[in-house]
Amino acid sequence: MEMIELSIDNKLVSVQKGTTILKAARKVGIDIPTLCHMELHNMSIENKPGSCRVCVVEVDGRRNLAPACVTEVAPGMVVNTHTARVLNARKTIVELLISDHPYDCLVCAKSGNCELQSIAHKFGIRRIHFKGEKSTYRKDTSPSIIRDVDKCIMCRRCEMICNEVQTVGALSAVNRGFISVVAPAFEMDLEHSPCTYCGQCVSVCPTGALTEVDSTHKVLLSLMDKSKTVIVQTAPSVRAALGEEFGLPPGTLVTGKMVAALRRMGFDYVFDTDFAADLTIMEEGTELLGRLRAHLAGESNAKLPILTSCCPGWVNFLEYNFPDLLHIPSTAKSPQQMFGAIAKTYFADQIGVKRQDLVVVSMMPCLAKKYECQRDEFKVNGNPDVDFSMTTRELADFIKQSNIDFLNLPDEEFDNPLGESTGAGVIFGNTGGVIEAACRTAYELYTGKKLETIEFENLRGTEGIRSAKLDFDGLTLNIGIAHGLSNARRLLGDVRAGKSNYHAIEIMACTGGCIAGGGQPYHHGNSEILRKRRDAIYSEDKGKIIRKSHENPYILKLYKDFLGQACGHKSHELLHTVYHDKSNNEVTIHHD
């Protein structure tokens, strides 16, 4: 590989040919500011439209300033990143961006996390010298995501994530010049577009243009209502990221403090979605084995591969784009919904509370969960199994509003019976985790033998599409894993074309899995944060005494006292669902 030498701020740098000035500078510790550029290492995610121009630098011998994010290095190049000319230009550019931006930082949902705000602060901008017309656009609210395009700076990160990483195609830049916006086709509402609510656009938006629907107030009112019993469940990825919002290093597990905080906030019972994840494994694992045995017995209607169904963003994607494959995923509900269904039947009966007096709140790393809990199939007489779904970010704000000194809380334990979980339930947060959890159980149920090594290292990793062969006592099981919806689309394309030889496939909508979900604390392009969350999840699993779902004593009790057997009649009624064809923007032409 050809190396190029250049000087940046009088430091000599040697980088590979084709490197941009921005990356070369970062190599020697010079962080050139930018608003549009974003790169997540090892995840094939990069946005460099060169649209914000904040990264301009001075290059000797070049008349105009060069945008560092899209200008490649050249031999002997002399770059200066902080001359008076550069600093003035940068300031002017940011001032111009702000001149067409609402001045409502005090009440903006993104305040404190806004990259435009922090860059204005960093540059010491105290006055906007430009006055003129501001672009205005209607606000668009969907069940999960709010679009406030007035705050858009056209960095195009959301468009890149939505089209290239997720291949959802809900968003595109439309119109041109001053009136250009990022919007769905025909400027329809997000709710009517093919949006899956994966929330990845929200997680990369530098400003308050894309944010989540905030349920904090509604949850607060439920907590204040003496006639209601309010219970909460927390997803595995929340405990691995919540600490970041309180200044703890990424990857710090705050399970015990989180439980203590929720209890102090007034939740009557603090439960764990991981319990429901164990339940999901019992149902999904049993379904996998059932389909597998039927397949091995040569039954013609045996449907393989079986696809995991825990991820509501992925389910939405399937319903929109692969309506012909709706019979492929496991019919098992997601852990969030299994929890709700069990809470409002089994648990409500145990504590003698009527369904309508029990409020179930979930803390999730996800925006699609907000939509999922509102789906009609998860309601009984209009009463939802899960009443409100909040993100990790909302939870952090809620804790702060409740005057809780989070960092000095003691570690507390989840309540029972829906708070006990195994290591298998925990790893649901990572890509590969659901299928690993399923295999831990399926292996022992199928072979009747104890697993010698609990960790399936060959299912772990960060590659977008991974495959592994597992030895089930002589039977070779082909497992596929995809995260990021573009990768899911590729695997699904193979299934549709009959070219797939997988027995089971795990799919998660977000690259990295739930740890990188749309509701997690903002990573601001730092993929190291995601790696540390991932490690935290695996270390929580390692620390558990019980690491296989079918050994969870409370799960066994639930089946014995209430459900009967996995995939039995009662399970089907409460824990399984159906999928719907949402492809009604698909062109169907009938020639009769």
Add this chain to the structure above:
Amino acid sequence: MVPKLMCDDDMVDIYSVPSGDKDSLKVTIKLSKEKIETINRICASFENNPEELINVLHETQNTLGYLPAEVQEIIAHNLKISSAHVYGVVTFYSYFTMVPKGDYPISVCMGTACYVRGAEKILEELKKELKIGIGETTPDQRFSISCLRCVGACGLAPVLMVGEKVYGSVSPDDVKKILNEYREDNEDCKCQQL
């Protein structure tokens, strides 16, 4: 949100907007089989290649006169790209239009020469006379107004075109006279000449 449609007799449901709110109406968009086949043929002539999107849009607009939402949906489907992407391209280029042009499309040149010689006043007069804005069509589908840049007749500035016919050295007072040539009640209507 979906633009209003021009309807034909022989309709096929091709697109519907699901309703999140139970009280709101379900919008169904229809297009004739013949038009769908025409669009399919155009896409096929470019081998349904997504990189040929602009050419496909050009040819479709030349054939159908405009590019309403449902036409874009069919193109997106054939080229295997998102409708948001197609819509993005259609709205980016001023040449593409989502509303049908009038029977007599009027273009006002806003090139430098025409502009300094008073093209803006002519445009204002047209808007006033027809009661429509730029990019719009009169309710009777007779006239539409658009702007363009330089038709290569700067010596005749300011210039406007009705269809392919060029009118030079136009003054605001001439506008009504020119429009009258194409109005329905005018026996010497120049429609045949276009």
